[in-house]
Amino acid sequence: MNGRLFRQTLRWQRTRLLIVLLAAIAWGVLIPVIYNAFxxxxxxxxxxxxxxRELMSxxxxxxxxxxxxxxxxxxxxxxxxxVGIFAVGASSTAVAGERARGTLEVLLAxxxxxxxxxxxxxxxxLLIVLLVITAILGGMVGSAIGLGLGDELDLxxxxxxxxxxxGLWAAFTTFGLAASVTFDRPGPAIGLTLAWLLIHxxxxxxxxxxxxxxxTQQYSLLHHFNAGAILTGELAPLDLVIxxxxxAVPLAYALFVxxxxxxxxxx
Amino acid sequence: MPALTDLTxxxxxxxxxxxxxxxxxxxxxxxxxxxxxxxATSGSASVLGRDVEADSVEIRRLTGYLPGGIALYDSxxxxxALDYLGDLQGRETHRRDELCDRLELxxxxxxxxxxxxxxxMRQKIGVVQALQxxxxxxxxxxxxxxxxPLMQQAFxxxxxxxxxxxxxxxxxxxxxxxxxxxxxxxAIIRGGHLMAIHDVTELLAHRRRRVMIRWRGDPELDSLxxxxxxxxxxxxxxxxxxxxxxxFVRAIASPSLEDLTIEPASLEEAFLEYYAxxxxxxxxxxxxxxxx
Numbered sequence: 001m002n003g004r005l006f007r008q009t010l011r012w013q014r015t016r017l018l019i020v021l022l023a024a025i026a027w028g029v030l031i032p033v034i035y036n037a038f039x040x041x042x043x044x045x046x047x048x049x050x051x052x053r054e055l056m057s058x059x060x061x062x063x064x065x066x067x068x069x070x071x072x073x074x075x076x077x078x079x080x081x082x083v084g085i086f087a088v089g090a091s092s093t094a095v096a097g098e099r100a101r102g103t104l105e106v107l108l109a110x111x112x113x114x115x116x117x118x119x120x121x122x123x124x125x126l127l128i129v130l131l132v133i134t135a136i137l138g139g140m141v142g143s144a145i146g147l148g149l150g151d152e153l154d155l156x157x158x159x160x161x162x163x164x165x166x167g168l169w170a171a172f173t174t175f176g177l178a179a180s181v182t183f184d185r186p187g188p189a190i191g192l193t194l195a196w197l198l199i200h201x202x203x204x205x206x207x208x209x210x211x212x213x214x215x216t217q218q219y220s221l222l223h224h225f226n227a228g229a230i231l232t233g234e235l236a237p238l239d240l241v242i243x244x245x246x247x248a249v250p251l252a253y254a255l256f257v258x259x260x261x262x263x264x265x266x267x
Numbered sequence: 268m269p270a271l272t273d274l275t276x277x278x279x280x281x282x283x284x285x286x287x288x289x290x291x292x293x294x295x296x297x298x299x300x301x302x303x304x305x306x307a308t309s310g311s312a313s314v315l316g317r318d319v320e321a322d323s324v325e326i327r328r329l330t331g332y333l334p335g336g337i338a339l340y341d342s343x344x345x346x347x348a349l350d351y352l353g354d355l356q357g358r359e360t361h362r363r364d365e366l367c368d369r370l371e372l373x374x375x376x377x378x379x380x381x382x383x384x385x386x387x388m389r390q391k392i393g394v395v396q397a398l399q400x401x402x403x404x405x406x407x408x409x410x411x412x413x414x415x416p417l418m419q420q421a422f423x424x425x426x427x428x429x430x431x432x433x434x435x436x437x438x439x440x441x442x443x444x445x446x447x448x449x450x451x452x453x454a455i456i457r458g459g460h461l462m463a464i465h466d467v468t469e470l471l472a473h474r475r476r477r478v479m480i481r482w483r484g485d486p487e488l489d490s491l492x493x494x495x496x497x498x499x500x501x502x503x504x505x506x507x508x509x510x511x512x513x514x515f516v517r518a519i520a521s522p523s524l525e526d527l528t529i530e531p532a533s534l535e536e537a538f539l540e541y542y543a544x545x546x547x548x549x550x551x552x553x554x555x556x557x558x559x
Contacts, residue, residue: 111355
């Protein structure tokens with residue numbers, strides 16, 4: 001890994017990261033507040049049968065319990081957008097963007113192997129993703145404790161939640177970076193990575209809304225990060241295996257392909 | 268279809284080597300192969316005694332590279348861009364101040380964002396980033412593009428100094444006048460094939476020269492050794508001299524000789540032979556004298 005390249009990758013993202021971190025904390029704080037304010041009403045509505053229970057959930061999350069609200073908060077499109085800015089946007093443009101701008105040529109003229117370049121960018125992006133996930137969870141936990149709801153969560157399991165969440169988003173980050181080292185233009189890399197994320201989101205949401213299609217959730221990576229379940233002591237070790245395996249495959253692909261690619265002169 | 272075929276070039280340490288060819292001839296492909304951006308399907312190449320595939324990182328540590336039409340990070344200032352690229356190079360950038368002085372890159376200019384730079388300013392930054400760490404070998408792709416004439420002269424002097432210090436320069440260019448001015452030897456490439464390698468001085472000495480002779484009265488056409496393509500217009504004779512100049516001048520010297528013009532051979536004319544397609548016509552995108 002190259003420390004200077006790592007730091008510079010962080011610098012490229014610093015303004016965006018600062019804004020997203022603030023938004024992530026705010027979003028995290030909001031979730032227990034919403035739960036505290038509306039959970040009784042939601043439960044009553046669900047029990048009355050006027051609204052199907054499935055429609056009161058987002059993916060694997062719901063407002064029926066605080067752990068469920070935590071899952072909901074992490075699977076909500078807003079949270080996905082906040083992490084996705086880096087796991088999808090920054091990763092898929094990291095190399096393809098340099099290539100399209102012509103700066104990759106200047107960069108690769110330095111004594112840095114392509115493997116080093118890839119690893120340095122990847123580690124920086126994974127750190128950013130970890131920070132955003134931690135910010136959302138930090139906001140949630142801080143807010144829950146502040147509202148006196150801390151005992152509804154198994155806080156000792158928090159590191160496992162972070163680890164599982166990190167594994168999930170590492171899978172999308174390595175996918176994005178693999179797309180980035182494959183294409184010469186950022187457009188196809190972003191498109192492919194975004195499509196990959198949306199497929200998983202669709203499978204997760206489809207399965208939660210339509211009980212007959214619940215099996216589709218198993219094929220969604222998002223389904224293998226259930227923060228609420230972990231916070232109630234129900235960690236499924238297979239989830240960790242699945243998300244980290246999903247991260248490892250694009251990583252191995254990129255490490256094989258990128259050093260062997262011919263990089264013709266930019267158009 | 269292979270981009271490069273039968274390309275064998277040896278560049279001696281301490282020389283400025285010109286690499287010439289029309290657009291699409293394979294100049295940049297050659298350079299990119301030397302730097303490890305492209306992988307040759309067959310054959311081998313070494314730079315500074317190191318294999319371009321196995322030792323690519325070490326080659327790039329010892330090399331300074333200026334890409335053609337360099338792109339820089341628009342959001343950085345000139346100084347930040349040089350710092351960043353210098354740090355990544357991993358060597359002291361002790362030539363930077365001198366280079367900035369010579370290319371008139373003041374501290375105030377370096378504080379400005381790259382996005383605000385003109386093309387010439389970017390090219391100057393490109394030159395500095397390629398040479399600031401005092402590389403053993405400089406690979407420069409169209410280095411004077413965008414530089415004004417004064418800066419071109421300043422750049423030529425920088426290369427003269429590099430040569431004097433024993434540095435090696437591999438120099439790709441369209442601008443024949445600067446190749447003529449700077450290079451010790453030149454290689455000519457067309458369609459991915461090496462057409463020729465020449466010593467510049469030798470090449471110029473053995474090239475054809477355009478000759479115009481005017482006599483008082485009728486031209487004396489009896490003794491014009493080495494003059495070909497002779498055309499007579501009244502008392503004037505035009506032709507192409509292929510032989511020795513001294514012998515020719517001695518042969519035509521007579522009291523009736525009124526005027527004699529022998530135009531120096533330009534590299535452009537010399538190279539048009541190599542750029543010409545099999546039908547004898549010059550290639551469409553051959554070398555240009557002004558580099559435009």
